[in-house]
Amino acid sequence: MNADIRSAKGLVKEFVDAYGYDAVIFEVIEPVLTKLGIRLKRQEASLAQSYVASMIVDELLLLHQDSFKSGSDTSQLKGPVVLGNIEDDCHPLGRKIVSTFLRINNWEVLDLGIDVDAKTFVDEAVRIGAKIIGVSAMIYSTAENIRKVSQELKERGLEKQIKLVVGGAVFRLRPELVKEVGADGTATNAFSAIALFEQMAEEGKQR
Structure with missing residues (x-):
């Protein structure tokens, strides 16, 4: 897990285009967050990595939520x-x-x-x-x-x-x-x- 936000966002977009938001969140994002949490607890991950993860998740969730707004009741x-x-x-x-x-x-x-x-x-x-x-x-x-x-x-x-x-x-x-x-x-x-x-x-x- 590196802290290259541009590359990470590009990779996530490729997965979203190929598999959809739900698959990316539960098959990519959640496992990465779990691994990151363990590494942070062990002091094996940096604040930069945590920041990049937060930025990516925020953007992904905002896009996912916006994609449902037009059809919501x-x-x-x-x-x-x-x-x-x-x-x-x-x-x-x-x-x-x-x-x-x-x-x-x-x-x-x-x-x-x-x-x-x-x-x-x-x-x-x-x-x-x-x-x-x-x-x-x-x-x-x-x-x-x-x-x-x-x-x-x-x-x-x-x-x-x-x-x-x-x-x-x-x-x-x-x-x-x-x-x-x-x-x-x-x-x-x-x-x-x-x-x-x-x-x-x-x-x-x-x-």
């Missing part, structure tokens, strides 16, 4: 939902992929970005009437902070009204963390995230 919007990276977590790429795919599938998404504290997650969910909060974390030390979101919901008596779902590499490596941090579910990629959000929304209606 805003009268069938679902949600709203709140997404963000938990406090101290600054790895946005996985969250951005999920955010884009939710929007493509007619979900109204409030994306709070990186390094979001528990109170802000819950405050914003209450403000917009969201019934699902999606929290991303890449490594164990930041995933532990998601407990604060669960606790904030419980302290306000909202744990039955608002579902808490989580995602990120650490939950694929350690599935038991989902329950440990007080979450209601997790997804391994953007496709399964859509199904998870649909499931959480349906369970919320049954309460």
